[in-house]
Amino acid sequence: MQNHSETLFDRAVQKIPGGVNSPVRAFQAVGGRPRFMAKATQQHIWDVDGRQYTDYVGSWGPMILGHNHPVIRQAAVHAAQSGLSFGAATPAEVEMAELICGLVPSVEMVRMVNSGTEAVMSALRVARGFTGRDKIIKFEGCYHGHCDAMLVKAGSGVMTAGVPDSAGVPEGCAKDTLTARYNDLESVKKLFAEFPRQIAAVIIEPVAANMGVVTPKDNFLQDLRELCTKENALLIFDEVITGFRLGLSGAQGLFGVAPDLTTFGKIVGAGMPVGAYGGRKEIMEMVSPVGAVYQAGTLSGNPVAMAAGLAQLNLLVEHPEVYDHLFALGEHLRNGLKQMIQCHDLPCTVTGVGSLACLFFTKEAVTDYQTAKSSDTAAFGAYFRHMLEHGIYLAPSQFEAVFLSNAHTMKDIDFLLHTAEGFWD
């Protein structure tokens, strides 16, 4: 007999493409069918058949304090009692802007939007408006959402599906997107030399977390900063994943590099559909209604979303020790996996920083898209299914991150390591 998840999936595929509202939720790359989820609290998530999992997806990043945090829930409920949306300015938006600008020094002004994709799309438009140039450099394997210009050698779901570019993107939209190799400054320099004074911006995930997790080499981000300044191009950090995860000032705080523009999402909305982009005042004053770059949103700065996001950010500000716990969990996980690889001479590599980690099924050091792609994805699929059967919910793709939350414990990590060990026994 079918369980509820299977029945729902049968119904879903009839009416929703692939049965899911975002491709990464499908289990196509790992085999099997997606588990339909019913509820989540702290580090746990339950499917509609009552099976409990320790969740290492965390809604793909936003749930840094664990699921269904009572303070955040209460803030959202309280805001909802006053109305779901006004389409007019609200105090919470001012509070949110002041908080973000206070936490991230490179951000002097910020605009709220509804997703990471929107944040990136808008930041690119502003960069083009500000510089009067058209071309953008992105890095192979980085994912910046699904706006046309960014679906070029992209990570995440398109990398998982093995189709890094997308059908339906007009040639004209992609022709101004140039791709460089992550951790390879020379590849960026070459593009600047090839297209002098034509490049508006370089956009990068300062820690790439959509081709598995790939960390920047020693001075890569600093060198990129210098190069962009020299070439009068803007540097955009896409901190949709790393923002407020790698510290209160994100990856830019951790690595000490100030971009010109930053995009946010995920944590800033605490699980509500929120994105944001911001940067230097002179650049952000290009945005309508002050400047000539048009960008808008009926539901942008939604009061319920702002209340949830503010509650989460304020908790992080009040409890900076959360980051110590997150980094300690990450270290414990990565070290445990490394030990396991050494002990059993496994063809695997571990990457990550802070509360982001990835177990790659390749022996190669993973530093970019090519090396990430050397992974044995079939082996990852078998590992994923083993972990799932033992109550551990990982992202259903080799090319996504393990997301840790403050609700996870060292015991959870020990159980994950013990379960992983069982895969090779």
Ligand SMILES: Cc1ncc(COP(=O)(O)O)c(C=O)c1O
């Ligand atoms: C780095 C990065 N940028 C942009 C996006 C797009 O965000 P969204 O899915 O909210 O549109 C994502 C994730 O999806 C992401 O990880």
Ligand SMILES: N[C@H](C=O)CCC(=O)O
């Ligand atoms: N890799 C993406 C998030 O960072 C996955 C989220 C999605 O596209 O649904």
